[in-house]
Amino acid sequence: MHVSGRHVIGQNSAAVLSTSPGECEDTSFDFSGPDDFFTMDGVITDDMDITDDMDWTEKWKQTVGDYPLLTWLNECDSYLAEMIRVDGHGDAGDTCAGCGTAPALVRCESCDDLQMYCHGCTVTNHLCLPTHRIDEWTGVCFKRTSLKKLGLRIQLGHPIGQHCILSHRAFNDDFILIDMDGIHRIGLDFCGCKTAQTHTKQLLRNRWFPSTSTDPRTTATFRVLRQYQILSFESKASAYEFYHTLVRLTDNTGLSKRKDQYEAFMRMVREWRHLKMVKRFGRGHDPDGVNATSPGECAILCPACPQPGKNLPDGWQDVGKAKRWLYAIFVAIDANFRLKRCNVSSDEIDPSLAKGWAYFVEEKEYKAFLAQHLGDEQEKSTCSSHNAVNMADTKLSQGLAATGVGAIDCARHNMKQPNGVGDLQKGKKYINMDYLFFSTLRSMQLQMLNVSYDIACQWHKNLWARMESFPQSHGLDYLTKVIRFFVPKFHLPAHIAKCQTLFSFNFTRFVGRTDGEAPERGW
Numbered sequence: 001m002h003v004s005g006r007h008v009i010g011q012n013s014a015a016v017l018s019t020s021p022g023e024c025e026d027t028s029f030d031f032s033g034p035d036d037f038f039t040m041d042g043v044i045t046d047d048m049d050i051t052d053d054m055d056w057t058e059k060w061k062q063t064v065g066d067y068p069l070l071t072w073l074n075e076c077d078s079y080l081a082e083m084i085r086v087d088g089h090g091d092a093g094d095t096c097a098g099c100g101t102a103p104a105l106v107r108c109e110s111c112d113d114l115q116m117y118c119h120g121c122t123v124t125n126h127l128c129l130p131t132h133r134i135d136e137w138t139g140v141c142f143k144r145t146s147l148k149k150l151g152l153r154i155q156l157g158h159p160i161g162q163h164c165i166l167s168h169r170a171f172n173d174d175f176i177l178i179d180m181d182g183i184h185r186i187g188l189d190f191c192g193c194k195t196a197q198t199h200t201k202q203l204l205r206n207r208w209f210p211s212t213s214t215d216p217r218t219t220a221t222f223r224v225l226r227q228y229q230i231l232s233f234e235s236k237a238s239a240y241e242f243y244h245t246l247v248r249l250t251d252n253t254g255l256s257k258r259k260d261q262y263e264a265f266m267r268m269v270r271e272w273r274h275l276k277m278v279k280r281f282g283r284g285h286d287p288d289g290v291n292a293t294s295p296g297e298c299a300i301l302c303p304a305c306p307q308p309g310k311n312l313p314d315g316w317q318d319v320g321k322a323k324r325w326l327y328a329i330f331v332a333i334d335a336n337f338r339l340k341r342c343n344v345s346s347d348e349i350d351p352s353l354a355k356g357w358a359y360f361v362e363e364k365e366y367k368a369f370l371a372q373h374l375g376d377e378q379e380k381s382t383c384s385s386h387n388a389v390n391m392a393d394t395k396l397s398q399g400l401a402a403t404g405v406g407a408i409d410c411a412r413h414n415m416k417q418p419n420g421v422g423d424l425q426k427g428k429k430y431i432n433m434d435y436l437f438f439s440t441l442r443s444m445q446l447q448m449l450n451v452s453y454d455i456a457c458q459w460h461k462n463l464w465a466r467m468e469s470f471p472q473s474h475g476l477d478y479l480t481k482v483i484r485f486f487v488p489k490f491h492l493p494a495h496i497a498k499c500q501t502l503f504s505f506n507f508t509r510f511v512g513r514t515d516g517e518a519p520e521r522g523w
Contacts, residue, residue, distance in 0.1 A: 130147055146184070156206055327447070337424070366422055438474040
């Protein structure tokens, strides 16, 4: 017997097979023989000789469900009729489905309830659903309206349904709420009681994120900020595309004039991500507040690399030289000159939020140190003509706040190192990469370090002499450690023959199959 390479589903089974809808009523077969099988190709028995010349329609019988689109085409008119019916008045009565007395005028498009209600019942039903979209029946068609126009007001600082006797409205009674289904104008009342919290806290306790901390007029719900954060990770959708999707959900015709809230949305997204970072690293429980966060404390450490106090056995410091390579760390250095940043703002107007708490170095200290070494002359390469070295001072920088980004990665697992990322100015200068290198390794306790850099043959020459100009906090006790320098495998053939021997991973013990190209994969 010849059978196809398809997977055998079962033995001694029952199956319902057919070639047309009319055969579905009586097409059950019982496979009771020990050699009978039901496969993805159909029914195969030991008395069948399956060859390539056999008519496949004889052995591959199908059901109607194998072609759902063909079935759906016959139902297309029915689907369309139901969609048009939903857009109209449908079976809704003329009186309110809630009170049963007032005329039924409005329907909520966001609710699953297609019944129509009066204005009063609609407001009551949406006391805790202020972002639902309401349509009002004109006698001919539905026209978009809002809960604010129907009289709904959201009272903060009190349980739902209660009103504050000292409440005061939002500024100009024009409050904007950005949610997952659009941008809404709502009627908002702040609590004015003696024990009332600030406006910002009242909004946050309602899970609305204010765009400003003083006199907020625009907010975004926690859920829309969370949705965009996950969406940007998975789909790489830009904030511009996401925001204008919300604009189209609000009014896809573009006829209603609305104030652009894109800048406010971007500010809220940035603040939200910052707060989520410090929250996840437990900074909200520090009595001294988030400003007591240490440099690099909010960076995720590579779980596979040796981390003292986390994944190393007791006594790892006492191993002999023959076993020291087990607790070595591999770092890779590189820069990306396509990650330019235009000089469109200033540090005063657009300050850094993290202050060196995660992957980027602290900006003020970094720039101050670079300013002290502006006159330092870049050493020329004695190897091949490396543009990263010889042209470090000639990179175009007009109108740019940063000409690129330098980074220190875990060379084996592609994870960025704490305080190992920083902006570049005028090319890949030694002073920039030195600062990033010493910033990420200043607290290193391991005794063995392997460094990969595409110009390591030139960069490492006077590294320790250059370290003398750094602050004491950035010093590395290199005399008590084993530090080896390598050139990544892909970049190595561009070097002279001597470098290809001295800085090769392939000719060095205790490095495994490391290629040193980790940063290239992340760019």
